[in-house]
Amino acid sequence: MRLVFFGDVVGRAGRDGLARHLPEVRTRLKPDLIVVNGENAAGGFGITAQIAKEFYALGVDVITLGNHSFDQKETLAYIGNDPRLLRPRNYPPTTPGRGATTVETAAGRKVLVISVMGRIFMDPLDDPFASVEAELAKARLGGSVSAIVVDVHAEASSEKMAMAHVLDGRVSMVVGSHSHVPTADAQVLPGGTAYQTDAGMCGDYDSVIGMQKAEPIARFTRKIPGGRFEPATGEATVCGILVDTDDATGLAKRIEPIRVGGRLKPQWPPD
Structure with missing residues (x-):
């Protein structure tokens, strides 16, 4: 199976970039599942129902969020009715919405997507490690689901790395979001889980992490x-990143960065 994840979409520039390049990504890479972190999509802060619909129309399968999940107050009203829009699972249980969802690809394979938020230099939330474990207790990679994607929205690279090593061999991929800068550590861990500390943002890099500089x-x-x-x-x-998984086990066979458009050096996964 081929999984694609794109990091934090920042403002209109990020939305326009995704709209411009996602059709080529779909044609060229032929992903089975596309996950996008959309927590900065609405003016840099949160997401709206209309933007979520625009992402789905582009072929996005699941949208993850983060610490700006509810900056747009309207999100409180609709997130509970959208099973493909995920706020971090380790928010308090009474928070509207959900932190994990299982979706079915066009080929009929089931994929579990989990969103959690770190606690180092972030708002204090429930334990993200225990939160992921609670979801994994209900699903088995290579059994009830064909792939498992975990978005760790966190500030500290150490926390993201620790999560990846805890989950190595039990999920298909662990990818970090939030810091808006793509890291150079894309790798398949010893147990077969693909990992990158941060996928980077979808936004204007002539900026301070996506914001006008002044x-x-x-x-x-x-x-x-x-x-x-x-x-x-x-x-x-x-x-973003591309991850190819083994159909029998759900574990990663390779991980490759994706960078298209704008100021950063382009990078497409090799054939």
Whole structure:
């Protein structure tokens, strides 16, 4: 099976980049499942129902979120009715929505997608490790599901790496999101789980992690907020990863970065 994951979509630039390049990704790579982190899609903060519908229309199968899950207040009203839109599973149990979902590919294979959020330098939430374990207790890779995708939305690379090693051999892939910069550590771990610390963002890289430069620079240099963070509006680089899995076991055979458009050096998975 071929799985594709794209990192945090930031603002209109990220949305336009995804709309521009996803058709080529689908034609060229022929993925069985596409997962996108959309937590910054609406003006850099959260997501709306309309944007989610636009992503689905592009061929996105599942949307994961993160610490900005509910920045758009309308999300509270609709997330519970959209099984393909995931907020982190380790939010309190009374939080609207869900943190995991099982979807079926066009070929009839079932894929479990889990979203969790880290706790280091982030809002205090329930234990993300225990949260993933609770989902894995209900599904078996290579048995009840053909693949398992885990999005770890976290600040600390150590926390993401620790999650990957805990899950190695039991899930198809663990990919990090949130830091908006693609890391160079794409690898298949010893037990057969694909891993990359951060997939990178889908956004304008002539920016401060997707935001127009002036305001974040002013806050760093003067320690005084002068206005709102606004998404950068230049051409986006669409960043993600491709993972090929073994049909019998669900474990990864390879992982390859994807970078298309914008300022970063392009990279397509080799044939």
